[in-house]
Amino acid sequence: MCAMLQSFDLQIYDMSETIVEVKVIEKKDNCEATLNQKDSIGEFDIFTQLLNDFTEFEIEIVEVFKGDINKSITTLRASDINSSCFWEPEVGKSYVLYTGKTINSADGNILEIEGCQRRIRNDQTNYTSEIQALKILKDKKEGFFIVDQSELLNQKKGYYITLKGSHKNGQRHGKWVLAEPINYSNSSAKVKSRIFVLKYKHGKLFFAKHFEPNNSFAKNYYMARWKFFFNK
Numbered sequence: 001m002c003a004m005l006q007s008f009d010l011q012i013y014d015m016s017e018t019i020v021e022v023k024v025i026e027k028k029d030n031c032e033a034t035l036n037q038k039d040s041i042g043e044f045d046i047f048t049q050l051l052n053d054f055t056e057f058e059i060e061i062v063e064v065f066k067g068d069i070n071k072s073i074t075t076l077r078a079s080d081i082n083s084s085c086f087w088e089p090e091v092g093k094s095y096v097l098y099t100g101k102t103i104n105s106a107d108g109n110i111l112e113i114e115g116c117q118r119r120i121r122n123d124q125t126n127y128t129s130e131i132q133a134l135k136i137l138k139d140k141k142e143g144f145f146i147v148d149q150s151e152l153l154n155q156k157k158g159y160y161i162t163l164k165g166s167h168k169n170g171q172r173h174g175k176w177v178l179a180e181p182i183n184y185s186n187s188s189a190k191v192k193s194r195i196f197v198l199k200y201k202h203g204k205l206f207f208a209k210h211f212e213p214n215n216s217f218a219k220n221y222y223m224a225r226w227k228f229f230f231n232k
Helices: 010-015 127-139 216-229
Strands: 018-027 032-038 044-050 054-066 075-079 094-099 102-105 108-113 119-121 143-148 161-168 174-178 196-201 204-210
Touching: 010 216, 018 108, 054 108, 054 127, 094 108, 094 127, 119 127, 127 143, 127 161, 204 216
Parallel strands: 075 108
Antiparallel strands: 018 054, 018 094, 032 044, 054 075, 094 119, 102 108, 143 161, 161 174, 174 196, 196 204
């Protein structure tokens, strides 16, 4: 099972080639073939074999948040069907998908997603605030911003600002502060309002400092990933 955060993940954003919002319309033919095999006494066993290691869906791209892709793409491929991390979407739902490559095929371009790539369904608590964060980073409006995901807190009261920073002339600039992330476990540990401070100048990162988190998941997975990202 792949580890994913409920809260917005800036590092995954930076590493992803393509981020889109899509609506899943229907599942395409699942590319199965029925084969006959003769046994030792002359009877036939009928079994089904997958011809491909993926499933495909007809989609509508609602919005492109990152990446140079055409909204006319109508096929989503969920790849690596034999993997323990295999995932495919639910028909009729909308998703924010952090995807990788676009595949060229005879039937047109195909958007591909693997099981461990970030995705959020439209009935999840963090769907609206994730889109808010993605629009902020896409638009790069001048000045200060915050990403408020207070709806993710276990407590009924309180504020949870996942990310705050600023843009200048369409680029990241000044101090960006990342709060301790929230994952899908029901941790009772209070999240810290600051575990990473990043400093940018005209879009270039020149400073990164981390602080010890309270949550064991953040300490063992999230922080290790960030330190690797910054070669620390």
